[in-house]
């Protein structure tokens with residue numbers, strides 16, 4: 001598989017290293033309008049070609065796929081361009097910036113016959129995968145309650161300074177992952193309410209959000225996110241999960257363990273992620289999830305099937321983000337849109 005990485009920023013380094021750890025993939029080109037960034041990637045990762053513009057890249061390189069790690073405002077033009085060249089597309093979240101824009105791009109790719117997947121990696125974290133597997137294997141029965149919780153005091157603005165300036169912050173940037181885990185665990189959502197706060201006075205958007213969801217399968221879940229929660233040790237970047245079912249309760253805790261409580265007692269399962277050899281704490285669980293997502297994408301691509309986080313699937317996660325902002329703005333209950 002010959003691929004190109006479009007966007008050579010902070011997170012793209014993980015994507016690049018993960019592709020280089022997969023023997024079947026060769027990233028033959030990188031692209032970034034910023035010469036410092038693209039030259040850095042070309043040199044450090046030994047990539048054959050570097051381009052300032054995706055148009056030139058796609059005209060000059062024969063590719064099987066592109067991996068778009070550029071920011072959301074660039075998605076529409078890049079996705080259309082790649083679709084016009086008939087190459088498979090992976091694109092970072094938050095995809096396209098709104099469900100309407102996402103829908104138009106998903107349909108465009110379908111018309112052009114190219115696959116579109118979203119780089120949604122949180123559900124691919126080892127501990128989260130294990131929670132999803134155990135719940136879907138019916139270890140505690142059909143869930144009636146869940147809590148998916150991401151709370152820490154990490155200085156996220158250091159690596160991603162643009163996050164301090166966006167009007168829509170924690171739900172769109174981080175909550176999107178946590179909402180996606182809720183969908184992966186309990187299915188799509190029929191009703192949603194949300195409240196937000198801005199605790200850090202130096203940022204433009206919300207840094208705290210609490211979202212309540214009613215899922216089609218009957219479960220109620222709480223998705224809560226905060227970058228204003230000071231804890232020692234700081235659990236960044238862990239997502240903690242509670243699921244209650246009629247036969248037992250599951251807890252994913254910050255010590256990287258899953259506890260399954262039943263009437264007969266409690267079983268503990270270690271879910272420590274060791275990460276790839278290039279991983280750097282505290283990013284280990286995230287970096288491992290990037291490899292896991294890309295491995296899954298490759299397997300699906302080879303089998304000619306959609307990845308779990310296809311464009312269509314991700315539309316329903318994006319719709320939750322949109323509904324959460326609407327619910328918070330009007331203090332009301334929303335019925336999120338979904339792909340139809």
Ligand code: NAD
Nearest residue numbers: 007008009010011031032034037069070071074092093094
């Ligand atoms: P960044 O600003 O560090 O990097 C973005 C890069 O894209 C920059 O180098 C910029 O010059 C380049 N770029 C802009 N327009 C481009 C274009 N048209 N063509 C090619 N390159 C272009 O940003 P980042 O923090 O790396 O975030 C990038 C994306 O990754 C965002 O969508 C963000 O939400 C996502 N992200 C995902 C995760 C995750 O866990 N999945 C984590 C962090 C960031």
